[in-house]
Amino acid sequence: MKQNPRFLIFLLLFAALLLPCCSPREKGAASDTKVFFDTSVTLTIYGDEAEAALSECFDLCRNYELIYSADNKNSELSKINRREGVEVDAEGRSVFTVSDELAEAVRLGLGAWEDSAGMFDITMRPVTVLWDFRSGKGSVPDDYLLSEEVLRVGSEWLELSGNTLSVNNRNTAIDLGAVAKGCISARLKDYLRNRKGIDGAILNLGGNISVFGTKPDGTPWQIGIQKPFTERGELISTVLLEDGCVISSGVYERNFTEKGIFYHHILSPEDGMPVHSGLTQATVIGTDDALADTLSTVCMLLGKDASEALIQEKGYEVKILYTLDDGSLVLFDPESGEESVREGEQLDFRQEDD
């Protein structure tokens, strides 16, 4: 105890000065981009266990690809399209027991088919394969070939009861491209919501945005909406959101021009040709990712007035931002009706009572 108290004082001083050097770096955020189901998936997760949760989510994506992807030949869906491991009876019928995930997506697809009076159809695969938009090139199919493949389209050939899927036509092939991303982001979000150590996340599945929880800095999620036919990243509007999804569909996504004619990937099941409904883009803001994903395509297929009527009739709790052919913006809220929106305007969809 003969120690001089000065020594202690200096030691403390020294330690205090060192403190800022070893203050913990910002923890609890993880973000990465990977390619799945022919689209890029960017996940940004906040929370103490963000890093672990991020890799778990990518593992889940890998599994989902092996369920939903029509282009992955090992997927559950591809096996159904090849009728692998089942008997096809004399009438061309086959019966499958499908996973919960696949059953959910088919159920949604059939629901949207009924909603849209047959315009939204998950059995369009033979036609979409001909157009080949997914390769990024695309070409106008031969008239005869197209008319042949259109005959194979029809959700009336599908019957789903629980996990039993009957495909009642030997020529039917399913593509869940307009349904699966929504189902997957809903499932990822559920997983993260129920996982410990997660405060919030923003999921971007090929341009489908879904958020929940909070950011470390407490600011609301801010989601831009791509301006059609401009450089990627140029925005037509931005949305503030607490919990929910922003899902756009548009003719600017996958398209090409051949001999001066513009062709895009939103195709009619009637003739297999691109649909011109007066819209270049429809953005659905909602809370049910899977419903919002199918609805964005349904809106593009039906056009503004018919899709508004459908949403009213069904009581879907969504808001739609339409970009019309002339570039003007209309926001539709089933509760308050239409409202025009200026380009660049910020739309605040945060709940007021929070």
Add this chain to the structure above:
Amino acid sequence: MSPSTEKKPAKKPWFRRADLFLLIGIAVLSAALFAFFFWKDTRINSPMLEITSGGKTIGVYPLDEDREIRIGDESHYNLCRIENGTVRMTEADCPDRSCVRSLAIDRRGGQIICLPHRVVLRIIDGTGGLPDAVAE
């Protein structure tokens, strides 16, 4: 009962010249350490461009040095250019060329994706000020 003898030898001064030197020494050392960590921190945290191809990181580059980076092999390629702190995909032989038609990204954040070639240009540790994501 002992009579308390408070008589002590002449007390040494509490603070001596040598202590002053020690104090200054500690202060200088602390300042140096602080400066070093601060510098290291800002170096780590300053926005960088990360390039991945097929899920593998092929490089991380500072934004303040102009350069051109070729990504790919004999079968396909993308050309990325860092210029005046902004990053663009200037060329690519991919079918959709949507990467080339993407807005430049800078220190604020963001990414440019070439889906056909599975190439991602991404700003890490961006300063923010952009939307959290873009619906498309």
